[in-house]
Amino acid sequence: MSDITIAIVEDQPLMMTALTTFLSASTDFKIVAFGVTAADMIRLARFHVPRLMILSPSVPDETYDAIRTIRNVLPAIKIVAYTSQHGVDHAVRALDAGAHGYVLKRSSADELMAAVRAVLKDETYITQGFAVRVIDALRNTDVRHRVAEAIKLSQREGQIVRLLLRGMTNKEIAATLRITEKTVKHYMTELMQKMQARNRVEVIIAAQRMSEYRLQSLDA
Secondary structure, rough: OOEEEEEEEEOOHHHHHHHHHHHOOOOOOEEEEEEEHHHHHHHHHHOOOOEEEEEEEHHHHHHHHHHHHHHHHOOOOEEEEOOOOOHHHHHHHHHOOOOOEEEOOOOOOOHEEEEEHHHHHHOOOHHHHHHHHHHOOOOOOHHHHHHHHHHOOOHHHHHHHHHOOOOOOOHHHHHHHEEEEEEEHHHHHHHHHHHHHOOOOHHHHHHHHHHHHHHHHHOO
8 A cells, every 4th residue: 555645834843843753653654745834835735746734824824825725726635734723713714725624733642643544534623622613613514514524422422412412311311321320421521521512501502513514414
């Protein structure tokens, strides 16, 4: 199997070194190009045509324009925005421009790798706990559907969400799934973190939105 070619554009030398070392440790990845600016993003895309580009938007406006240009000219290239810009508006602009992933730099190395692998499989990846907020802000319906699909729930979390949507209490969920109420509360905490919800009601609202967007995607 041929190597997966990757180009990295990052203006911080230490971060560039760390990314290169981390990604090069995977035997199926080959780093083929490095850059610093938004102009480099377009130049490297055209010259190397890598399978994947990891872009750090130090100058957001220029980066989003570059992403849009790359996606228009070379749509097969997968793009992950790897950034310290944690505002929802930045994520929306990157995804609307055509990025396949949006990963915050505060994320773990494992999450970055999960994002890379997901994007290479034609999936969308958003830093966990951030995606629900992004869904509501997205203007592009197709992108909104992709982001909704990107929120990864475990099998048990999915079961609990479905029962929540039926209006069940923690006690009723525990009895239905044959687990303890304490275990249900543990999963509720996990769901609140993933969905950026402050309480049970907000988890239910977020789950309803996810369900609606996924059903709309099936009907489209």
